[in-house]
Every structure is written in structure tokens, then in C-alpha cells.
Amino acid sequence: MGGASDIDEQMQNAEIETTPAPTRRRKKKSMVWEHFTVEAVAGGCTRACCKLCKQTFAYSSGSKIAGTSHLKRHIALGSCPKIKSQDRKQLALASGFKTDGESPDPPKRRYRTSSYLNSLFDQDISNENLAKLVILHELPLHIVEHPAFEAFAQSLQPRFKMLSSEAVEVEIMAVYQKERQNLFQVLGMIPGRVSLTVGLWTTSQTLGYVCLNGQFIDSDWKLHRRMLNFMMVFSPHSENALSEVISISLAEWNLKDKLFTITLDNNCSSHDIYSANLRDHLSNKNSLMLKGQFFVVRCYANILNVVAQDIIASIHGIIYNIRESVKFVKASPSREEKFAEISLHLEIPSTKSLSLDITTQWNTTYHMLVAALEYKQAFTVLETCDDNYNEAPSPDDWRKVEVVCAFLKLLYDSAIVIMAAADPTSNLFFHEAWKIQLELTHALASEDAIVSSVSREMYEKFDKYWKDCSLVLAVAVVMDPRFKLKLVEFSFSKIYGEDAARYVKVVDDSIHELYLEYVAQPLPLTPAYVELGEAHTSMNGSEINHPSTPISTGDGLHDFDIYISEISTTQNTKSELDQYLEESLLPRIQEFDILNWWKLNNIKYPTLSKMARDILAIPMSMTSIGSSLFSVGTGNKVLDEYRSSLRPEIVEALFCAKDWLQYLPTMVELPPHTTIVKMEM
Incomplete structure (x- = not known):
């Protein structure tokens, strides 16, 4: 008071x-x-x-x-x-x-500082932060015209002058142009090539958008993925639409001679058409490595989703009954209590809880089926003692669910492994793909009619992916010093049996041919007195007393370095690739950092490390780093009505700037000398 x-x-x-x-x-x-x-x-x-x-x-x-x-x-x-x-x-x-x-009084006196x-308070900084808010949180541009939003902003800072929708567009374009220039400089300094991912977006109109992302490994051996363009096309499914958009993008970013591979997220029927068209069109304008043999790659996350959805569709009627059964039990506490009593009486040891699925995310359907399967006896008993419940699956139905869950687990475990990787480099995907291919091959030959029936369509879809991508998958795993060509030989012997040697030779020949193409490229001069054969690394790829940069060559022996470089190429009987392949495999440990290993062995394998940098950066999956693989979907993404109504350049600015801004440091910083004080009560 x-x-x-x-x-x-x-x-x-x-x-x-x-x-x-x-x-x-x-x-x-x-x-x-x-x-x-x-x-x-x-x-x-x-x-x-x-x-x-x-x-x-x-x-x-x-x-x-x-x-x-x-x-x-x-x-x-x-x-x-x-x-x-x-x-x-x-x-x-x-x-x-x-x-x-x-309103605030004008300052009594102005000083130079x-x-x-x-x-x-700074109006310009506030304008920029407002634009970033709209971009990062996908807010409508006209939110600035809402009285409630304006009142909120005024309550925080009365001196802030709210922008109009048109002014917000200007600020968004300014943020986009600023971050685009920053990315342009980054791409100009990368030492290797760039691989693209291509995604299609549709609208309620006849228009569509093509989303291009570039993936690369920088000079510090860090993996990056950045959105390059989000371009409107009138007919995204036309024969030349993709190749024209990619050509424009490569020219804009000055990447015409740096394109390595392209990963597509298309359905199986159209993939071959796109592959042939892209390869033929772009090979005339860009220098493709290995004659474009693995130039077009298919998305691994997409094939997992396609196969999983096919499995679920094969027993959609049974899944409907299970979903309704779960709904019935969870409809009231009394039913849940009664179901728990039945489960206790049957001594069901499960600790899982019944849950409903999200139909657009197949992993939730998998979890729903796994939990329900453990309570199958309880559902059967419930049907006999509750006249209102008549959705219990039959014993044959439960058997089909059991088989489906086994196949879904194979796909689910594979997705979890990829998602768990902080930097999912291309070498990780071979392990997952060959295991699925092997299991489906065995299942197809199973004497169990249900197993062979469920696996047949799965095998057809996944075998198509395996035939298209097994070469690039195998080449990528060869770049892993823990496996090299040995894992390819082992896995192919399991899959192909007596014909394995023929398939292994294709991989071996492709690696050597690709290596020769890298040999033909110039390398930066390495001082002769740096010990090329001693890249000191620990078993997990960490550095041990290794200089981060070569010693300066300012000692007047530049000609001597050239002389040593020339005679070394003539005296060595084995190439870097052969030396690498013949060396012992590194121990398999969970903490192994493959990018750091190649960074530390860059001096030992100057040419092979350039090749490894490009191969390991191939995006085997369309999903962004750290994203879920379960909700990719099998079709094109749809642009909402509001964004479809915006000008194409604003749409591109919104999508690209959102991607670029997420990699920046925190925008809001505490004032200097700020401390956190623990309060004592």
C-alpha cells in the first residue's frame, strides 16, 4: 500500500x-x-x-x-x-x-557515441527480427495488420512502428538476399563437389514448385545440406522440367562443373524416365564423374515408406479391426479396467500400453500392432464376455499381423539407425540396405505361405531400389576404412551366392575407374618434408598430436617439392587406392568418426581423400539431417492455399531463408555482464 x-x-x-x-x-x-x-x-x-x-x-x-x-x-x-x-x-x-x-520526449542532447x-531500441533491427519471425515460424505476412499483434508489439516497445504487409515483404527479401550472398561465398570455397536432392511440391493450381538442396563436405570435413532454390514451374512433371530447373540453379550458384549426383524422391514408375532424361540433358552441360553411372540416386527413406505402406495395405482390414478394438477398450475407464483384469488373469507379461496410430506415420501403426499382438488373447476373451465388442481378429488374422510386424521391424530398425546418426554420411546406408535385401530374398523362398505372400510385393519394390542403387551404396561403404571392399564381398556372397564374384568385380572396376578420373585432376602441392605416410590417428579417428596445416614452404625449395612430387608418381608401383584397400581394416567401434579419419589422412591419401569427400557427401536420403524418416510420404508435398497465392519470388525467399537461418547463431543475445543469480528463499 x-x-x-x-x-x-x-x-x-x-x-x-x-x-x-x-x-x-x-x-x-x-x-x-x-x-x-x-x-x-x-x-x-x-x-x-x-x-x-x-x-x-x-x-x-x-x-x-x-x-x-x-x-x-x-x-x-x-x-x-x-x-x-x-x-x-x-x-x-x-x-x-x-x-x-x-510519446517519448526527444533527447535533450545528442552525442557522437x-x-x-x-x-x-533500434527500429531497423526490430524490422529485421520481425521478418525472421515470420520466416522461421511460417506466419502469414498479414499478421502485422492484426490489431492484437500490433497491440502486443506496442506493449513491448511503444516506439516500434508496425510495418505493413508490403514492408514485411521488403524486409523478408532483404534477409533472403543477405543470407543468399553468405551461402554463395560458402559454396565458392568448398573444395569438392556438390550433390543435389530434388523434391516436387504441388499446388491447388496447375503450377508446381521444385525444391533443390545441395549437400557437400567443407574444407574442415563437416557435412552440410542447404536449400538452393524453391522454383516455380508450370508443368513440374513434364519431360524437361527438372533438367531445366537444375541447369538454371547450377548456373545461378556457379556450380556447373561441381555437380556430382542427384537424389530424387519419385515413385517407382516415373523414376526411370526422370533418370534417363536428367542424365542425358545434364551430361551435355556438366562433367559427370564415372560417365554418370550413379549420377541419379533414389531416396532410401522413400523406399522404406513405400514398402512399409504396401505391407500395411496388405492387411488393411485386419488393421481396421485392431484399431477399432483399441478404441473400444480406451473408450471408458471401466472398459480399460476390465481389459486389465482379463490381461492379469491370463498372466500376459507385456508392459506395453495399447495406443492408437497416426495413419500418415507408419511407425505409429507398427507400435500399435506390436502392442495389440501381445494382448491378442485378452481381446479374444473380451469378445466372449462383452456383447458390445465384436471386432476381435481371428487366429489367422493374428498370424498375419505377426508376420507383418516382423517385416515392419526390419524397416523400423533400419530407419532408427539412420536417424540416430548425427551426420548420416553415405557409407551408413549400405549396411541397412543389404540386410533388408537379404531378408526379403530369404522370405520370398519361405515355405510359409503367409511369409512368402506378404514378402512378394515388398521384394519387388525393394529389389528395384537395390538394382538401381547397389553400386553407389557399395562404392560409398568402400570409403569406410572399417569395411572397404571386404564387406561388399561378404554381403554379396550372401545375396548372390555363386554369382557374387561377378557383382564384386563391377564395384571394384567402378572404384578404380572413378579413382583414375580424380588422379587426372590437379592436386595442391604438398611439401616433401611432411611425412605423408604418418597420419597419426586413434582408433576412433581422433587426432593425436597432428599438425592442422602443412608447414610453410617459404624456405626456397619450391622446385625441390616439384621434383619429389614428379619422381614419387613414377616410383610408386601401387596407387593410393590399392594401398588403402590392402591395408588392414580399422576396428569397428561405435564412436568412429569417418569424416575426421579422412581429414587426418588427407596428407597420406591426397587424391583418394578428394574422392572420399565427394562420395561420402552423396545424400542417400531426401530427409534433412536430424528429421524423421517415417513421415516422408510417397507422393509430392502440397503447398497450402495461402502460400500458393503469394508471388513465386516471395515463396522462394520464405522457404530458402527459413532453411538458411536455422544454421545461424542464436539471434537474441544477453546484454554484457549479465549473470544468473541463485535466489535463496
Whole structure:
């Protein structure tokens, strides 16, 4: 009580209070003195006294001045208890506002250096942050015209002038252009090639969009994926649409001679058409490695989803009954209690809980079936003792569910392995693909009629993927020093039996042919006195006392380095590739970092490391790093009605800028000298 009047009285006193008598010191210019007075204390010292809370701080001791930084923090960061109790009013005071809600007074005097307190608000920075808010959270541009949003912004900062929808567009384009220029510079400095992913978006109109992402490994051996373009096309499914868009994008980003592979997310029937068209069109304009043999790659996440959806569709009637059964049990607490009593009486050991699935995410359907399968006896008993329930699957139905769950587990486990990888490089996918191919091959030959029937359509779809991508998958795993060609030989012997040697030779020949193409490319000169054969690494690929950069060559022996480089190429009887393949495999440990291993062995294998950099960056999956593989879907993505109505350049700016901004450091930073204080109660 009386707290508000006390504050008002103190504010009035602050307005009429005069500063101490002027001394010979120059006039104080800092705005902090609007909130402090200087009081003399014993010993010829002075202290600064806060006008609001009357707390004092050291200011001078004889001829020494303590400065004003600690005084600014007291006011600007809310340390003053009066500011904490009257937060809104006092923050307005600290920013130079009147407390009666009127517009701010103009500053009494301007100085060349802006004060700490005045720098708290900047209209341009606020405009940029508003544009980033709209971009990152996919808000409609006209949100700035909503009275509630404007009122909210004004409550935070009355000096902020709300933008119009047209002005927000301008700010969005400015953010897009700024981040685009930054990415352009990054792409200009990458040492290797770029692989693309191509996704199609449809609209309610006849128009469509093509989304292009570039994946690459930088000079520090870090894997990156960035959106390059989100371009509108009138007929995205036409014969030349993709190749034309890709050509335009490569020209815009100056990547004409850096294209390595393209990953598509298309259905099985159209993939061959797209593959042939892209290869023929782009091979005339770009230098494709290995004559484009694995130029077009299919999305691994897409094939998992296609196969999983086919399995689920094969027993859709049974799944419907199970879904309805779960709904029935969970419809009321009494039914759940009755079902629990039945399960307890049957001594069902399951700890799983019944759950409903999300039909667009097949992993949730898998979990629903697995849980229901363990309670199959309870559902059967429930049907006999509850006349309202008649959805229990038959014993044959449960057998089909059991087989389907076994196949779904194979796909689910594979997806989890890929999603668990922080940087899913291309070498990871061979392990998963060959195991699925082998299991489906065995299932197709099974004497169990249900197993062979369910696996038949799965095998047809996955075998098509395996035939299209097994070469690029195998080449990628050869770049893993824990496996090299040995895993290819082992897995192919399991899949192909007596014909394995023929398939292994195709992989071996392709690797050597690709290596020769990299040999023909120039390499940066390496000083001869750097020990090429000793890249010191630990078993998990971490560095052990290894210099991060080559020693400087400023010793006048440049010609000597060239001489050594020339004779070494003629004296070595084995290539880098053969040396690499013949060396012992590294131990298989979970913490192994393949990119770091190649970074540390870059000097030992200068040509082969260039080849490994490009191969390991191939995007075997369309999903972004860290995303779920279960909701990719088998068809094109659909642009909503609102974004379909925007101008194409704004749509591209919104999509691309959102992708680019997520890789930036945090936009909001704490003020300097901010500390976290643990409060004692």
C-alpha cells in the first residue's frame, strides 16, 4: 500500500533534485546521471546514490573515478528493486519515456557515441527480427495488420512502428538476399563437389514448385545440406522440367562443373524416365564423374515408406479391426479396467500400453500392432464376455499381423539407425540396405505361405531400389576404412551366392575407374618434408598430436617439392587406392568418426581423400539431417492455399531463408555482464 505513491513522489523529487555543486571536473554527459546523484562521504570520497531505491555505489576515492558501467547495469538490467516492483513504469523511465503513456520526449542532447540506454531500441533491427519471425515460424505476412499483434508489439516497445504487409515483404527479401550472398561465398570455397536432392511440391493450381538442396563436405570435413532454390514451374512433371530447373540453379550458384549426383524422391514408375532424361540433358552441360553411372540416386527413406505402406495395405482390414478394438477398450475407464483384469488373469507379461496410430506415420501403426499382438488373447476373451465388442481378429488374422510386424521391424530398425546418426554420411546406408535385401530374398523362398505372400510385393519394390542403387551404396561403404571392399564381398556372397564374384568385380572396376578420373585432376602441392605416410590417428579417428596445416614452404625449395612430387608418381608401383584397400581394416567401434579419419589422412591419401569427400557427401536420403524418416510420404508435398497465392519470388525467399537461418547463431543475445543469480528463499 502506498508503494505507487512513493514511487511517484520519488520520481517528482528526481525531476526537481539538483546535482551537486559543479567542480572543476568536466560536466557529466552520461545519461546514467538522470537516475543517480553524487553524495560526499567521509574521507573525501563520493558515492553514487540511486534516485529510486536510494542504494549507493562507489564513485570516487580522492582523485580516482570508479566509472559508470556498474551504474548502467543497475538501471538497464533491472537490478534496482524499485524497477523490479514497478517493472513497466520504470523500464519506460530508463528508456527515456514518460510514464503517463505519452510519446517519448526527444533527447535533450545528442552525442557522437550512442549511450547504452538509448541503444536498447533500434527500429531497423526490430524490422529485421520481425521478418525472421515470420520466416522461421511460417506466419502469414498479414499478421502485422492484426490489431492484437500490433497491440502486443506496442506493449513491448511503444516506439516500434508496425510495418505493413508490403514492408514485411521488403524486409523478408532483404534477409533472403543477405543470407543468399553468405551461402554463395560458402559454396565458392568448398573444395569438392556438390550433390543435389530434388523434391516436387504441388499446388491447388496447375503450377508446381521444385525444391533443390545441395549437400557437400567443407574444407574442415563437416557435412552440410542447404536449400538452393524453391522454383516455380508450370508443368513440374513434364519431360524437361527438372533438367531445366537444375541447369538454371547450377548456373545461378556457379556450380556447373561441381555437380556430382542427384537424389530424387519419385515413385517407382516415373523414376526411370526422370533418370534417363536428367542424365542425358545434364551430361551435355556438366562433367559427370564415372560417365554418370550413379549420377541419379533414389531416396532410401522413400523406399522404406513405400514398402512399409504396401505391407500395411496388405492387411488393411485386419488393421481396421485392431484399431477399432483399441478404441473400444480406451473408450471408458471401466472398459480399460476390465481389459486389465482379463490381461492379469491370463498372466500376459507385456508392459506395453495399447495406443492408437497416426495413419500418415507408419511407425505409429507398427507400435500399435506390436502392442495389440501381445494382448491378442485378452481381446479374444473380451469378445466372449462383452456383447458390445465384436471386432476381435481371428487366429489367422493374428498370424498375419505377426508376420507383418516382423517385416515392419526390419524397416523400423533400419530407419532408427539412420536417424540416430548425427551426420548420416553415405557409407551408413549400405549396411541397412543389404540386410533388408537379404531378408526379403530369404522370405520370398519361405515355405510359409503367409511369409512368402506378404514378402512378394515388398521384394519387388525393394529389389528395384537395390538394382538401381547397389553400386553407389557399395562404392560409398568402400570409403569406410572399417569395411572397404571386404564387406561388399561378404554381403554379396550372401545375396548372390555363386554369382557374387561377378557383382564384386563391377564395384571394384567402378572404384578404380572413378579413382583414375580424380588422379587426372590437379592436386595442391604438398611439401616433401611432411611425412605423408604418418597420419597419426586413434582408433576412433581422433587426432593425436597432428599438425592442422602443412608447414610453410617459404624456405626456397619450391622446385625441390616439384621434383619429389614428379619422381614419387613414377616410383610408386601401387596407387593410393590399392594401398588403402590392402591395408588392414580399422576396428569397428561405435564412436568412429569417418569424416575426421579422412581429414587426418588427407596428407597420406591426397587424391583418394578428394574422392572420399565427394562420395561420402552423396545424400542417400531426401530427409534433412536430424528429421524423421517415417513421415516422408510417397507422393509430392502440397503447398497450402495461402502460400500458393503469394508471388513465386516471395515463396522462394520464405522457404530458402527459413532453411538458411536455422544454421545461424542464436539471434537474441544477453546484454554484457549479465549473470544468473541463485535466489535463496
